[in-house]
Amino acid sequence: MSDNGFTTCPYNASHRVPRSRLQHHIVKCQKVNPELWICPFNATHRCQENLKENHYNTCPDRPHDIALPKAKAAKNSTVGAVTTPKPILQKDYLPENDPDCEYWD
Template identity: 50%
Template sequence: MSDYEFGICPYNADHRIMLFRMPKHIVKCEKNYRGPPLKICKYNATHRVLDMEEHLKECAYYRRYVNNQNVQIALTTRIPPMQEDGHDVSTPL
């Protein structure tokens, strides 16, 4: 049993890299990479993919980001709206 999680190097599927070493490995591997340019995921720099839209469908970091955004929205909408025309527009509970 290993204590470490492994990931597959985006530049060479033969490389199985410990996740905590992945950022360094990717920088090194990128220099030797000769394939089509990969896009860097905004939500995790170790995610390098050809098709970002496809990737975001399965990117756990993106999902986490979106969930955080939703939490933010949920929190801000709890604040009652401003009274603009004299009567309270917030729904009484």
């Protein structure tokens, strides 16, 4: 039997789940297990606090254009937008406000 489509739960090594269901499984499993560090590049990567620096440096999902010292300088070790996006109101999406909208009637 092929094991390619399955992965091991980071909270309990005896849990083998399909890769497509890993995120769903982690949400359930984290409620009853001790808290693990969450990788800022892939939320399905979880590890113990003492192993986080090693994972951070070797994560296969870390973008190659992010320099490690700059990324690690962030307050909570996450990489992403540092500003809050401006909320867009529903009225901004109405066809009358869209110059590219085509009326077929």
